[in-house]
Amino acid sequence: MGRPRAGGHRGGKVRRRIAERLSDVVRPEVWVIDDVSFPKFGTASVGVARQYCGAVGKRANCQVAVSVHAATDTASCPLQWQLYLPREWTDEPDRCHRAGVPQDVVHQEKWRLGLGLLDTLAQWQLQAPVIVAGADYGVSTPFRLALQDRGLSYVLALAGTKVAHPEDAWPHRPAYGGLGPPTLPRYRPPPQAKSRIRR
Secondary structure (H helix, E strand, O other): OOOOOOOOOOOHHHHHHHHHHHHHHHOOOEEEEEEEEEEOOOOOOOOOEEEEEOOOOEEEEEEEEEEEEEEOOOOEEEEEEEEOOOHHHHOOHHHHHHHOOOOOOOOOOHHHHHHHHHHHHHHOOOOOOOEEEOHHHHOOHHHHHHHHHOOOOEEEEOOOOOEEOOOOOOOEOOOOOOOOOOOOOEOOOOOEEOOEEEO
16 A cells, blocks of 8 residues: 555545444444654655654654554554644645645645545445544543544543543532632542543
């Protein structure tokens, strides 16, 4: 398969057929949203920038694509992907033009790209089993809410600084004593640090 290009929608019929065939063969238990990186030496390739590169485990000069993989315990294959375009590219229209980036392509956060990929797969009549993603996606509240709005089940990693209350916890408003401003509602048990969140 070729490397993803900015825009990500050309050759849609071919990609759809590939996604359908792979889904039938793999029978995925989850869909994994993840970053795929391509180390580069030059500066002319679309989207290349100094950023975290998973292929080498550190910041490096590379391209990054957001992908949705169909996965089981024994197999994984990409269903859809799109190249991430950093702001340093979209802030330089001439550079984008020289590299052949379509004029209508704008910077989008990776979680927005991931949602767009899921929407495309849904348009192709492919049903997501469970969405799995790392902390870069799990810490995004808009991303989590968007998954809920789409009725998708998910398991997302979180940063160690994130805390959460149990699903059945409700805030309690103590009785007002008549002095000062009214007491704000609060949870009785303290929140707990979470490394992942599921719905």
